[in-house]
Amino acid sequence: MAAPIDKLFVREFERKDGSILTINQSEVGDVGCVVWDAAIVLSCYMETSDFYDVNANKNILAGKRVIELGAGTGLVGLQAACLGAKCTVTDLSEFIPLMQLNIDANRHMVKTGSITAQTLKWGSDIVSFLPAPDYILLADCIYYPQSLEPLVDTVVKLSSSRTITLCCYEERTTGNKPELEKNFFKLIHESFTVEEIPLSRQDVTYRSPDIHIMRFTLR
Numbered sequence: 335m336a337a338p339i340d341k342l343f344v345r346e347f348e349r350k351d352g353s354i355l356t357i358n359q360s361e362v363g364d365v366g367c368v369v370w371d372a373a374i375v376l377s378c379y380m381e382t383s384d385f386y387d388v389n390a391n392k393n394i395l396a397g398k399r400v401i402e403l404g405a406g407t408g409l410v411g412l413q414a415a416c417l418g419a420k421c422t423v424t425d426l427s428e429f430i431p432l433m434q435l436n437i438d439a440n441r442h443m444v445k446t447g448s449i450t451a452q453t454l455k456w457g458s459d460i461v462s463f464l465p466a467p468d469y470i471l472l473a474d475c476i477y478y479p480q481s482l483e484p485l486v487d488t489v490v491k492l493s494s495s496r497t498i499t500l501c502c503y504e505e506r507t508t509g510n511k512p513e514l515e516k517n518f519f520k521l522i523h524e525s526f527t528v529e530e531i532p533l534s535r536q537d538v539t540y541r542s543p544d545i546h547i548m549r550f551t552l553r
């Protein structure tokens with residue numbers, strides 16, 4: 335179901351410089367209509383010292399090509415664009431209007447970067463998204479079994495040897511969720527070297543032992 339854009343409520347995300355990203359969420363609709371905690375954790379991580387190039391005196395995302403998959407409301411991609419990335423935020427077609435609304439609402443915050451919303455269904459053709467981005471961002475995208483293979487396939491096909499994927503997910507212990515996560519990482523390990531970003535390198539406030547940030551690079 336398309337996210338209706340008349341039953342909205344706002345979540346404000348405060349950036350390190352005190353500026354606020356205003357993210358519209360929808361009362362009605364599927365999981366992509368709200369901001370998930372993994373998106374907050376990943377957005378905050380992108381402003382830590384891991385992302386700071388001391389020599390160039392700028393965030394390492396500045397000028398980089400970034401694609402966010404399963405972007406939902408678009409918070410993570412907007413943060414990347416605010417940090418100077420040339421970002422494409424993607425999701426199923428029904429989420430594009432809400433994402434576009436959020437891009438328009440925060441356009442004034444994007445100075446040297448850029449951001450566009452585009453439909454990308456996992457497992458479908460990715461040719462129009464090439465050449466390979468410098469970064470692929472995923473927040474809370476591991477949540478149903480049928481999506482695992484298409485999602486991993488998309489990450490593989492979008493990646494070059496230089497692409498870094500950051501996958502932030504909330505570890506869930508109920509139902510089939512532990513098995514889902516296991517199966518996702520089994521597939522990921524077939525193609526990628528995987529490193530976990532320790533809590534000590536994450537944002538001091540917006541981090542949690544049950545929210546993991548993983549870094550994938552092609553083997």
Ligand SMILES: C[S@@+](CC[C@H](N)C(=O)[O-])C[C@H]1O[C@@H](n2cnc3c(N)ncnc32)[C@H](O)[C@@H]1O
Pocket residue numbers: 364365366367368369370371372373403404405406407408424425426429454455456472473474475477481484
């Ligand atoms: C739990 S939400 C996370 C949204 C956002 N990344 C966040 O963390 O706030 C999962 C997102 O994945 C998207 N998604 C699910 N299946 C998809 C598919 N086959 N292709 C593209 N996106 C998909 C959903 O529409 C939704 O926006």
